[in-house]
Amino acid sequence: MNTIDRRLVIGAGLALATPSSASAQETPVARTSHGRVRGMRTGDTLTFKGIRYGAPTQRFQPPSAPRPWxxxxxxxxxxxxCPQRGLDSEQQSEDCLFLNVWTPSLSGARPVMVYIHGGAYNTGSGSSALTDGARLCAHGDVVVVTLNHRINAFGYCYLAAHGFADSGNVGQLDLILALxxxxxxxxxxxxxxxxxxxxxxxxxxxxxxTLMAMPAARGLFHRAATMSGQQVTASGPLNAARRTAAYLEGLGLAAANARTLVAITAAQLVAALQTPDPVLGFGSVYFGPVLDERHLSRHPFYPDAAPQSLHVPMLIGNTHDETRGFxxxxxxxxxxxxxxxxxxxxTAMRVDVLPEEVVRVYRRLYPNYSPSEVYFAASTAARSWRGALIELEGRAHAGAPAFAYQLDWRSPAEGGIFGAPHTLDIPLVFGNLEASDYIGERTADGEAMSRTMMDTFIRFAxxxxxxxxxxxLPQRATMIFNQRSNIQNDPRRAEREFFARIPYVQPGA
Structure with missing residues (x-):
């Protein structure tokens, strides 16, 4: 039995363990619509891990509710x-539709904060030490939920031409089922x-x-906060089909035999994720939401912000030095x-512009920057930040509530060389400073920044x-999170104006 298959058996066993002998006084029991679950008490927080929200999945098929127990x-x-590359610390299985809940009490009616993990649709889980919900739950008297769902080829491989009409978006359908x-x-x-x-x-x-443009997600959430993560456009069906063809070739399968994908092992599917991307021309094959005209019939923020979610307030943020995290x-x-x-x-920017011209402009804007500082600043502005601006502008044009933030607080690791890198806001919002490679310990400065960001997200929720x-527009009010946080109007205006004249290409699309 290969590694992933062995984990499949072990992981399923952990999640479906028989009741323990711990007393009801020590371990709380909650009733769900599918059956009762027993959690644990740690201090004043009740924790429930590995609650099944979906039945064992059928490959490339929509999820279904679990059978009652x-x-x-x-x-x-x-x-x-979900099976993936580079996550050796966790059990992996296609049977991965589980969620986790942290709550102060089983009674009451507190705000609910549902965290959806990152990883570029390719990796990640809701079980990271970075996203343990205990501190956020206790700090704000809120209920925190994290979850796992299908990702990479298991969640987004577009096989509509081969009889799997929903396959390009089943990872999104998992999220809808969880909500x-x-x-x-x-x-x-x-x-x-x-x-x-x-x-x-x-x-x-x-x-x-993407959920904000999916009709099936309408009404399932009432606020939305995105941290260094934007989806201006989804993958078009033709590009998605090109990626599927390249992936099948990487698996050694002819297109006519695509249905054999349901029979080969998870380990084989994961190994083929290293197939080069035929659309981008660099990196491994991308899988993400598809404009399939079935579950997703418009782009999330093109040509405008999705009308169905204009009433949902949004908090949209980025870190100042995103690409230092890569x-x-x-x-x-x-x-x-x-x-x-x-x-x-x-290859680091998501716009088609002469890099030499970018360097010339940045050297004029920031004459004291080193070559590396110009690289990090320009690649950040042209990549994640540009997508965030498009979303913020789309909401502003529609008169829809949106709030911007930028994290400038420098991580202390290695003398601060990483600045405020991609992922830094996760441990700050969850309060798990010691779990971050960029922070690593609980300092007075880190604790203060974390409290500020936790308070902000809790107030928003x-x-x-x-x-x-x-x-x-044109004010562009933005909260700058730092040791002394403050509001700035149109921060980095010159950078914004330079890249605004160049069409943006959604990563992966």
């Missing part, structure tokens, strides 16, 4: 993550089903933006020469506004 099932351990579970059950966990906030970072934010082991990028920068920028003016 008798007795009490343990909810004491996280459920398995339906929240609507139907969170009241029994002390939450208010009429006050549900979805929030997510990177790919999680992109998934949320450095990895390549520390040479901190010591680039001016000759190096154009070549590096060519509770009231629909975070404490500053909405993003309007």
């Amino acid at each position: 008798r007795g009490i099932r343990d909810a004491l351990a996280y459920g398995p993550a 339906e579970w929240v609507r139907d059950n969170i009241g029994r966990f002390g939450g208010d089903p009429s006050c549900v906030t979805v929030f997510g970072q990177s790919g999680g934010g992109a998934k949320i933006a 450095v990895g082991a390549d520390r040479a990028i901190f010591n680039l020469s001016w000759d190096d920068v154009p070549r590096r920028l060519a 509770r009231t629909g506004e975070p404490g500053w003016a909405p993003y309007t």
Whole structure:
């Protein structure tokens, strides 16, 4: 049995464990619409992990509700993550539709905060130490939910031409099923089903933006916060089909034999994710939401903000130094020469512009910047930040409530060389500073920044506004989170204006 298949068996066993012998006084029991679950008490917080919200999945098919069970099932351990590369620390299984709940009490009607994990639709889970909901729950007297769902080829491989009409968006349908579970059950966990906030970072934010254009998600959430994650356009069906063809070739399958995909092992499907992307021309094959005219019939923020969700307040944010979070082991990028920068920028930006012209403009705007500082600033502005601006402007033009933030607080790791990188806002919002490679410990400065961001997100979840003016044109009010947070109108205006004249290409689309 290969590694992923072995984890499939182990993970399913953990999630469906038989009731333990712990007394009811020590372990709370909640009733769901499918059966009762037993959690655990840690201090003043009740935790339920690995609650099944969907039945075991059928590959490339929409999810379905779980079968009811008798007795009490343990909810004491996280459920398995969707099969993927690079997540050796967790069990993996195609049977991955599980969620986790942190609550102060099973009674009451508190705001509900549902976190959707990132990972570029390709990796990740709701079981990370970064997103443990205990501190956020206790700090704000809110109910916190995290979840797993199908990602990469399992959630987004577009196989409509081969008999799987829903396949390009089943990962999104999993999220909708999870939100339906929240609507139907969170009241029994002390939450208010009429006050549900979805929030997510990177790919999680992109998934949320996509949900805002999916009719089946209408009414399932009442606020939305996206952290360094945008989805201006989905993948078109023709490009999605090109990616499927390349993926099948990577698997050694002819297109006519695509249905054999349901019979091969999960490990084989994961291994083929390394197939080069035929649309982008670099990187591994991209899978994400598809404009399939079935579940998604318009782009989330093109040509405008999706009308169905204009009444939902949005909090849209980015970090100041997003691309410093993509450095990895390549520390040479901190010591680039001016000759190096154009070549590096060519594949890091999401706009089609001469990199040499970008360097020229940035050297004029920031004459004291080093080559590496120009690289990080320009690649950040042309990538995640540009998508956020398009979404904010779309909401502003529609008169819909949206609020902007930018995280400038420098992470202390390695003398601060990473600035405010991609993912830094996750541990700050959840209060899990020691779980972050960029922070690593609980300091007075980190605690203060974390409290500020936690308070902001909790206020937004509770009231629909975070404490500053909405993003309007031409003011562009933006909260700058730092040791001394403040509101700035149109921050980095010159950078914004430079890239605004160049068409934006959604990553992956």
